[in-house]
Amino acid sequence: MDKKRHKTDDCSSVCDQLSPFFDGELDHKEMRCIEDHLRNCPECREEFELLGNLSKYLRVEGQKTPEPPVWTALEERIPIEKEVPKRYAFRKKSRISDGEANLTTGLSIWYRRFGYAAGLILIFTVTGYFLGINRGPDNARKETPREIAKTVPEPTAFALNPRHSLGDNLINLLQSQEEKSSGFKEFLAFSQAKEADVETLESQAGFKITVSEELPRGFEFDKCYILNSICCSSVYSSYNNGLEVISVFQQAPGHPFASNFNAYKNKDIGGVPCRVMEVNGFEVVQVNRERKNLLIVARQNVLDGEILTAALTSTGSH
Amino acid sequence: MEENLEKEAIDAFLGGEKSGLQFLYERHGERVFRTCYRILGERTAAEDITQEVFIRVVQKMHSFNGRSSFSTWIYRISVNQSLNALKKHRSREFMQSGDFDENTLAKDPDTNSPERILAAKEKKEDIQNLLQRLKPDHRTVLVLKEIEGLGYSEIADVLKVPIGTVMSRLSRGRQEFKKMWAATA
Numbered sequence: 001m002d003k004k005r006h007k008t009d010d011c012s013s014v015c016d017q018l019s020p021f022f023d024g025e026l027d028h029k030e031m032r033c034i035e036d037h038l039r040n041c042p043e044c045r046e047e048f049e050l051l052g053n054l055s056k057y058l059r060v061e062g063q064k065t066p067e068p069p070v071w072t073a074l075e076e077r078i079p080i081e082k083e084v085p086k087r088y089a090f091r092k093k094s095r096i097s098d099g100e101a102n103l104t105t106g107l108s109i110w111y112r113r114f115g116y117a118a119g120l121i122l123i124f125t126v127t128g129y130f131l132g133i134n135r136g137p138d139n140a141r142k143e144t145p146r147e148i149a150k151t152v153p154e155p156t157a158f159a160l161n162p163r164h165s166l167g168d169n170l171i172n173l174l175q176s177q178e179e180k181s182s183g184f185k186e187f188l189a190f191s192q193a194k195e196a197d198v199e200t201l202e203s204q205a206g207f208k209i210t211v212s213e214e215l216p217r218g219f220e221f222d223k224c225y226i227l228n229s230i231c232c233s234s235v236y237s238s239y240n241n242g243l244e245v246i247s248v249f250q251q252a253p254g255h256p257f258a259s260n261f262n263a264y265k266n267k268d269i270g271g272v273p274c275r276v277m278e279v280n281g282f283e284v285v286q287v288n289r290e291r292k293n294l295l296i297v298a299r300q301n302v303l304d305g306e307i308l309t310a311a312l313t314s315t316g317s318h
Numbered sequence: 319m320e321e322n323l324e325k326e327a328i329d330a331f332l333g334g335e336k337s338g339l340q341f342l343y344e345r346h347g348e349r350v351f352r353t354c355y356r357i358l359g360e361r362t363a364a365e366d367i368t369q370e371v372f373i374r375v376v377q378k379m380h381s382f383n384g385r386s387s388f389s390t391w392i393y394r395i396s397v398n399q400s401l402n403a404l405k406k407h408r409s410r411e412f413m414q415s416g417d418f419d420e421n422t423l424a425k426d427p428d429t430n431s432p433e434r435i436l437a438a439k440e441k442k443e444d445i446q447n448l449l450q451r452l453k454p455d456h457r458t459v460l461v462l463k464e465i466e467g468l469g470y471s472e473i474a475d476v477l478k479v480p481i482g483t484v485m486s487r488l489s490r491g492r493q494e495f496k497k498m499w500a501a502t503a
Contacts (some may be wrong), residue, residue: 018489062464
């Protein structure tokens with residue numbers, strides 16, 4: 001009876017190691033132990049052989065995929081900038097030798113220089129136009145969130161501080177609520193465990209994003225993250241263009257953003273009926289979707305229909 | 319030699335030569351497509367994501383610092399784009415269902431539905447159907463190891479997880495796949 005149990009324990013331990021053993025990823029001593037066991041255990045040997053068959057099946061069948069798209073089909077769909085004057089040529093193309101330099105080449109250099117200068121002037125003009133303007137629908141200049149933040153007094157009721165990033169505000173708020181709700185504890189641990197997915201964020205929202213190297217917490221001051229959390233979803237942030245939005249699923253009663261419902265007023269944002277509460281330079285936007293109660297926090301005057309739709313779409317992606 | 323060619327192609331592309339990108343596509347396009355196809359399970363989606371991957375390569379090529387190999391880098395982009403597309407597709411279905419519960423969110427909503435299991439039993443399932451029934455994390459590791467032939471450390475580098483995590487996901491993925499495979503044989 002004891003021998004049987006011991007054999008089962010050994011088999012159980014070996015079976016757990018069969019996968020890395022098969023891949024040769026164990027150290028020499030462990031490999032020898034398992035080899036010795038397999039020599040004497042037909043059941044485990046059968047498991048090992050089955051693993052080998054499985055691997056072979058996957059290797060062979062896995063290669064049988066449809067034909068990938070050809071380069072020409074992809075080429076026209078990938079935005080590649082026009083070729084610029086090269087410092088050198090890729091080996092498939094031949095270089096222009098010194099002997100081929102002539103008047104035409106000399107003139108083309110001046111045309112290029114003129115083109116660069118014109119391009120620079122155009123870039124400065126356009127940039128100056130957009131930097132100087134952040135206009136609302138009535139063509140009046142819109143204040144940027146930073147400017148709004150400077151004029152707002154220190155917060156009192158909520159912990160939202162317009163002088164800090166929304167990410168920072170949110171994490172402070174949630175940490176202060178941590179003891180009150182186990183749901184938030186879970187949320188915080190979960191969000192901190194996940195890595196940001198900046199590429200997704202950029203491709204979905206098209207916002208300019210700067211990212212710190214230190215990501216593990218999932219939040220960063222003045223930076224942008226996506227939180228792969230069941231409780232909190234996307235965070236969009238870009239201080240460069242003055243846009244900042246956080247979207248949060250309301251997951252538990254007593255969420256600080258969800259309290260004080262009387263302060264919410266009905267508002268239509270880009271055709272989406274919402275309830276909005278203004279506080280300390282921020283808007284807390286509540287959107288109902290059947291049984292889901294979604295809260296979106298943004299700096300005042302930055303949330304429009306397009307961003308709201310993007311935030312609502314992205315918040316489901318976890 | 320091969321790495322030098324790749325480096326030349328990258329430098330050429332950064333210098334404005336489109337042929338550099340073409341070289342990289344001809345070298346890596348098939349494996350990118352195959353990885354995306356095996357993770358997503360659908361050809362059109364895989365084509366779209368392959369395009370997205372190379373758009374990302376174009377956008378981020380200047381930041382590729384050579385710390386990992388180009389193939390690891392492009393595998394990482396492929397896996398990330400595929401998994402994000404998968405999440406987005408599933409969340410859309412989920413949001414429309416009106417069922418919002420954190421436990422439900424944590425599970426795959428349709429992989430092991432009764433209808434799907436019945437369909438699998440009624441015909442011999444092919445590899446793609448079996449792969450689709452795995453959790454995305456397990457499926458990804460299985461694809462990278464068994465189909466793409468990457469080693470544990472390279473998979474860990476692609477997914478940015480510890481090697482131990484690769485080991486456990488692969489072990490579980492194989493066990494689950496083996497059960498389904500045996501059941502339909």
